[in-house]
Amino acid sequence: xxxxxxxxxxxxxxxxxxxxxxxxxxxxxxxxxxxxxxxxxxxxxxxxxxxxxxxxxxxxxxxxxxxxxxxxxxxxxxxxxxxxxxxxxxxxxxxxxxxxxxxxxxxxxxxxxxxxxxxxxxxxxxxxxxxxxxxxxxxxxxxxxxxxxxxxxxxxxxxxxxxxxxxxxxxxxxxx
Numbered sequence: 001x002x003x004x005x006x007x008x009x010x011x012x013x014x015x016x017x018x019x020x021x022x023x024x025x026x027x028x029x030x031x032x033x034x035x036x037x038x039x040x041x042x043x044x045x046x047x048x049x050x051x052x053x054x055x056x057x058x059x060x061x062x063x064x065x066x067x068x069x070x071x072x073x074x075x076x077x078x079x080x081x082x083x084x085x086x087x088x089x090x091x092x093x094x095x096x097x098x099x100x101x102x103x104x105x106x107x108x109x110x111x112x113x114x115x116x117x118x119x120x121x122x123x124x125x126x127x128x129x130x131x132x133x134x135x136x137x138x139x140x141x142x143x144x145x146x147x148x149x150x151x152x153x154x155x156x157x158x159x160x161x162x163x164x165x166x167x168x169x170x171x172x173x174x175x176x
Contacts, residue, residue, distance in 0.1 A: 003109055003125035004032050004090075010083040011138065013145040019093075020145055022110075023083040024126055031085035032126050034110045035093045038151045041142070044097055044108075045155045048139060051101055052132060053157070063159050070163035073136035092124040106130050140164075 006024035014021045020041065022034040036044075056062040056069075085091075092112035100107040112124040130138065143156055143164070153161070 003111075003127040004030060006032070006126055006128045008080065008083050009128060009138065011141050011145055013149045018149065020142065020149075021087075023085040024128065025083045025085070031083060031090065032124070033085050033087055033089070033091035034126055035091070036110075037094070038146075038149065040094055040097070041146065041151070042155050045139075045142075047099055048106075048135060049157050049160065051099075051106060052135065055132065063162075066157070066159035067162040069132075070136050070140070070160060073133045074140045074163065076133065077137040077140070090124065104132065106135060 004024070004026050007027045008025045010023040012021055013019075014035075017035065018038075020036040022036060023031065024034065025031050052069075053062070053066060056065045059065060092110075094110045095113045096111045098107075098109035098111070100109070107127050107129045109125060109127040139160065140163075143153075143160060146156075147153065
């Protein structure tokens with residue numbers, strides 16, 4: 001079964017499940033719910049942020065560039081109506097994630113289970129294509145959901161923490 005290619009995604013933390021809930025929709029309106037555990041997120045996050053970091057690895061002030069790119073991506077994120085998908089419909093717990101990268105884009109393929117050797121993979125799967133800016137926007141949402149969950153923040157690179165800090169107001173100058 002080919003994975004559903006998602007064009008819209010809503011990500012939030014579920015207190016009841018203690019997991020991230022990704023509600024996705026393809027261009028025809030078909031929906032799916034993908035559950036992502038903290039453990040899976042701890043494995044996934046360094047790979048995603050590492051891909052972004054490799055884009056500026058040989059440039060001066062790479063961390064500053066990452067922070068600025070992250071801030072710009074978040075500022076450019078336009079709010080959309082949430083994807084509504086029934087939790088009891090097409091839903092699965094992520095067991096594995098394939099990461100397919102190119103220089104300027106990436107696809108994540110979330111899978112319910114690995115196909116066994118010699119047998120077709122009939123498990124549920126969904127893929128999400130990302131350009132770098134879209135990935136940055138989604139990672140900011142995932143980071144906020146992870147904070148809501150109270151999960152450890154050590155998986156996030158410093159430049160993502162920096163991008164979340166509010167800008168310092170310039171000190172007021174008092175003239176006498």
